[in-house]
Amino acid sequence: MIMRPGQEQLLLPVSPVFMWCSLLAALMVNLLPLGRLAWTPDLLALVIVFWGVHQPARIGMGAAFAFGLVMDVHQSALLGQHALSYATLSFFAVTIHRRLLWYPVVSQALQLVPLFTISHVIELVIRMIGGGVFPGWTMFVAPAIEAALWPLVTVLLLAPQRRTPEPDENRPL
Numbered sequence: 001m002i003m004r005p006g007q008e009q010l011l012l013p014v015s016p017v018f019m020w021c022s023l024l025a026a027l028m029v030n031l032l033p034l035g036r037l038a039w040t041p042d043l044l045a046l047v048i049v050f051w052g053v054h055q056p057a058r059i060g061m062g063a064a065f066a067f068g069l070v071m072d073v074h075q076s077a078l079l080g081q082h083a084l085s086y087a088t089l090s091f092f093a094v095t096i097h098r099r100l101l102w103y104p105v106v107s108q109a110l111q112l113v114p115l116f117t118i119s120h121v122i123e124l125v126i127r128m129i130g131g132g133v134f135p136g137w138t139m140f141v142a143p144a145i146e147a148a149l150w151p152l153v154t155v156l157l158l159a160p161q162r163r164t165p166e167p168d169e170n171r172p173l
Contacts, residue, residue: 011161038139041146052093064090078130085122109150116143
């Protein structure tokens with residue numbers, strides 16, 4: 001089996017229960033009434049991109065769209081604003097997942113900055129078309145924060161899949 005550079009071990013299959021629980025946990029964090037500042041990172045978008053990159057066959061655009069509708073209803077936003085943004089994120093994450101996984105985690109984060117920026121621009125354009133107010137230029141700090149959180153999210157969400165380092169004579173992997 002060809003292994004990516006820097007990948008020191010094979011990963012166990014991901015549990016679908018863990019995957020959906022992580023998505024629901026990110027949704028719950030987004031639903032907390034912390035006040036919506038323009039520079040606040042969107043953790044649900046980050047987890048959707050993570051699973052779109054690491055498990056593209058299990059999390060698709062439909063799930064991302066449904067989570068986006070939930071966020072639209074919660075934030076009383078124009079219906080479809082987050083849904084279109086999350087579906088676009090999911091599409092691009094699945095599109096680039098093979099290329100992205102060959103890079104180290106820090107390089108992955110740098111390559112995801114344009115993806116997160118596109119997501120925020122989509123939300124901004126839909127908000128402005130709907131007659132909303134411009135939240136300020138600080139909203140473009142959020143994609144940088146989301147990219148900076150990428151290594152942490154990668155470590156946390158891949159932790160249950162890591163194999164134990166005990167060597168076994170019968171299984172060389």
